[in-house]
Amino acid sequence: MRTDCSIEFTLVEFGRYCADEGVERHLMAPYSPQQNGVVERCNQTVVGMAWSMLKAKKMLAEFWREAVNTAVFIFNRATTKSLKGMTPFEA
Structure with missing residues (x-):
């Protein structure tokens, strides 16, 4: 898992x-999104999906949290080339 050095991580x-769960952690330098390009790209995709859903149905920004949750749900269940046809959820 790649994370920044936020307090929660x-x-x-x-x-x-x-x-305990066997998760390998890698802490990235603070304020350097360039070191974590994969995650930054995923975040950009999720944000774009959320805005698209809100705009398509002319929904208010107050539904942002639900739109992001839905976008992440969809993103985690869509196959990708980098995972050779698997979903992030399956990987």
């Missing part, structure tokens, strides 16, 4: 959870 409890 550097807590001892979070580190212990990752170790």
